[in-house]
Amino acid sequence: MSAVSSAFQSNEPVNASEYDVIVIGSGIGGLVTATQLASKGAKVLVLERYLIPGGSAGYFEREGYRFDVGASMIFGFGTNGTTNLLTRALKAVNMSLETIPDSVQIHYHLPNGLELKVHRDYEKFLQELTSHFPHEQQGIRRFYDECWKVFNCLNAMELLSLEEPRYLMRVFFQHPFACLGLVKYLPQNAGDIARRYISDPQLLKFIDMECYCWSVVPADRTPMINAGMVFSDRHYGGINYPKGGVGQIAGKLVEGLVKAGSEIQYGARVTQIILEDGTAVGVKLANGKQYRAKRIVSNATRWDTFEKLLPSEAMPASEKRWQKRYQKSPSFLSLHLGVNSEVLPSGTDCHHILLEDWEKMEDEEGTIFVSIPTLLDPDLAPPEHHIIHTFTPSWMEQWQGLSPKEYQHKKEEAAERIIKRLEKIFPGLTAGLDYQEVGTPRTHRRFLGRDDGTYGPIPRGKLAGLLGMPFNRTAIPGLYCVGDSTFPGQGLNAVAFSGFACGHRIAVDLGL
Numbered sequence: 027m028s029a030v031s032s033a034f035q036s037n038e039p040v041n042a043s044e045y046d047v048i049v050i051g052s053g054i055g056g057l058v059t060a061t062q063l064a065s066k067g068a069k070v071l072v073l074e075r076y077l078i079p080g081g082s083a084g085y086f087e088r089e090g091y092r093f094d095v096g097a098s099m100i101f102g103f104g105t106n107g108t109t110n111l112l113t114r115a116l117k118a119v120n121m122s123l124e125t126i127p128d129s130v131q132i133h134y135h136l137p138n139g140l141e142l143k144v145h146r147d148y149e150k151f152l153q154e155l156t157s158h159f160p161h162e163q164q165g166i167r168r169f170y171d172e173c174w175k176v177f178n179c180l181n182a183m184e185l186l187s188l189e190e191p192r193y194l195m196r197v198f199f200q201h202p203f204a205c206l207g208l209v210k211y212l213p214q215n216a217g218d219i220a221r222r223y224i225s226d227p228q229l230l231k232f233i234d235m236e237c238y239c240w241s242v243v244p245a246d247r248t249p250m251i252n253a254g255m256v257f258s259d260r261h262y263g264g265i266n267y268p269k270g271g272v273g274q275i276a277g278k279l280v281e282g283l284v285k286a287g288s289e290i291q292y293g294a295r296v297t298q299i300i301l302e303d304g305t306a307v308g309v310k311l312a313n314g315k316q317y318r319a320k321r322i323v324s325n326a327t328r329w330d331t332f333e334k335l336l337p338s339e340a341m342p343a344s345e346k347r348w349q350k351r352y353q354k355s356p357s358f359l360s361l362h363l364g365v366n367s368e369v370l371p372s373g374t375d376c377h378h379i380l381l382e383d384w385e386k387m388e389d390e391e392g393t394i395f396v397s398i399p400t401l402l403d404p405d406l407a408p409p410e411h412h413i414i415h416t417f418t419p420s421w422m423e424q425w426q427g428l429s430p431k432e433y434q435h436k437k438e439e440a441a442e443r444i445i446k447r448l449e450k451i452f453p454g455l456t457a458g459l460d461y462q463e464v465g466t467p468r469t470h471r472r473f474l475g476r477d478d479g480t481y482g483p484i485p486r487g488k489l490a491g492l493l494g495m496p497f498n499r500t501a502i503p504g505l506y507c508v509g510d511s512t513f514p515g516q517g518l519n520a521v522a523f524s525g526f527a528c529g530h531r532i533a534v535d536l537g538l
């Protein structure tokens with residue numbers, strides 16, 4: 027056995043496990059897994075390297091502002107159906123959150139003066155889009171209606187682990203047509219379906235942007251199942267912002283976890299997953315402490331899990347194959363701004379997308395995303411002030427090898443470029459600035475522990491929809507993954523699904 031691999035072996039005697047399950051990381055994926063299991067009576071230990079829970083759905087406070095770290099456009103807080111997974115995850119541990127409905131999902135500011143809003147009201151949205159492309163009236167309706175078909179299949183059934191044959195049999199008998207519908211859509215991408223109905227190149231570019239702004243890839247590489255969820259749920263459950271900020275979601279899940287008798291530790295950075303005879307049996311922390319459990323779950327990205335927490339020889343062939351099909355998406359350059367309220371004209375919407383040239387949609391600093399949560403919850407900023415959180419794709423390579431002074435300077439230059447472009451939507455932004463904090467891919471890597479600060483995995487080329495995304499079990503016995511590097515990918519509601527599925531599979535494996 028090599029020196030590397032022996033470092034990952036435990037020297038401790040084989041004791042009975044202290045915990046049923048250890049979850050590495052308290053992102054929403056990790057917390058939903060933990061709370062699902064705790065609610066079924068499992069004793070769970072969540073180990074979080076940072077000081078608060080939530081990961082990308084965390085927050086930080088500066089000078090009277092409470093900024094969301096990342097996630098801000100929140101799906102999954104609906105009241106009906108089965109796809110309201112955040113509502114359901116909280117309810118499982120007797121928790122709930124007050125949320126504020128957003129009447130517009132996105133206000134787009136696109137090339138050639140294409141200005142339009144995605145209203146919560148489906149018909150109003152279709153009307154507004156059709157007014158820009160009247161010759162595509164039928165195609166527009168047929169494409170978005172097909173998204174509803176996917177959503178209606180999902181929203182009819184209990185959403186649990188697709189790796190659990192008895193559940194699959196049960197949902198198949200309860201909802202045979204919905205299951206067959208999903209089987210049909212699983213290998214498809216949204217772009218193929220859009221092109222079936224739509225031919226106008228500008229409109230197809232708009233559909234690309236509709237996908238890109240949450241999947242970070244154009245429609246041809248965006249799984250149809252995910253497009254069906256996003257393009258329909260925004261009109262069904264809607265986009266709803268948690269009162270008190272996004273950080274409340276993780277806060278409440280932790281409260282429920284602890285009330286259910288399980289534990290979370292902060293400042294607890296896992297450096298190794300301990301293997302015995304090739305099975306994951308525990309973890310080792312940076313402070314040298316070791317914990318053992320019957321099952322180990324990693325909420326870190328697959329790159330972090332298999333390249334940093336395990337010895338390189340333990341990398342399963344299936345992971346190597348997965349890395350050939352998927353790559354890390356770019357990270358983001360994020361500006362957390364505090365502004366005087368005069369900067370925002372009355373009637374300003376909460377979320378905006380700005381792009382001036384279609385050719386630059388996928389480029390570094392191409393598309394600009396804007397979120398103004400204080401329009402929904404004014405208490406997140408001092409009186410007469412607002413938060414503008416704006417971000418744009420950025421790669422780690424741009425930010426490495428710089429002296430502290432160069433790094434600072436580069437951040438300031440980048441912030442100036444973004445703010446100048448935003449002046450188009452918010453004239454007076456520069457003059458109205460009260461606070462500014464700039465995050466780079468390095469910031470995301472440091473605070474979220476995500477390799478290269480990545481937003482998550484994206485297909486290297488065109489793949490068969492969602493079929494290539496791994497479920498929660500891994501090739502290493504005892505080790506599961508959860509979060510955005512598992513089926514169905516990025517997004518809080520998506521990682522909440524992965525948490526439900528992971529919790530379910532482990533509960534069955536443990537006989538709970």
Ligand SMILES: NC(=O)c1ccc[n+]([C@@H]2O[C@H](COP(=O)([O-])OP(=O)(O)OC[C@H]3O[C@@H](n4cnc5c(N)ncnc54)[C@H](O)[C@@H]3O)[C@@H](O)[C@H]2O)c1
Pocket residue numbers: 050051052053054055056073074075076079080081082083096097098099100294295296297325326327330473474475476481482508509510511515516517518521
């Ligand atoms: N809706 C939006 O507006 C929006 C915006 C940005 C991101 N998001 C999404 O939010 C989702 C976040 O979900 P997630 O659950 O996959 O992950 P996450 O990255 O949010 O959470 C992972 C957690 O694990 C912790 N961690 C990592 N390595 C560790 C280690 N070795 N030891 C201990 N702790 C460790 C991190 O500190 C972090 O808290 C992503 O899908 C992202 O795409 C959404």
Ligand SMILES: CC(C)=CCC/C(C)=C/C=C/C(C)=C/C=C/C(C)=C/C=C/C=C(C)/C=C/C=C(C)/C=C/C=C(\C)CCC=C(C)C
Pocket residue numbers: 098099101132180185186188194195197198205206208209239240241251252253255256377378379395396397514515516517518519520523
């Ligand atoms: C039995 C038989 C035969 C069969 C079976 C079949 C089946 C059952 C199948 C199933 C399937 C399933 C369940 C699936 C599921 C799925 C899901 C849940 C999905 C989900 C998804 C979600 C998503 C994707 C979401 C996303 C979101 C996002 C990402 C967001 C983002 C946002 C952002 C970034 C922001 C931006 C903007 C501004 C700021 C402006």
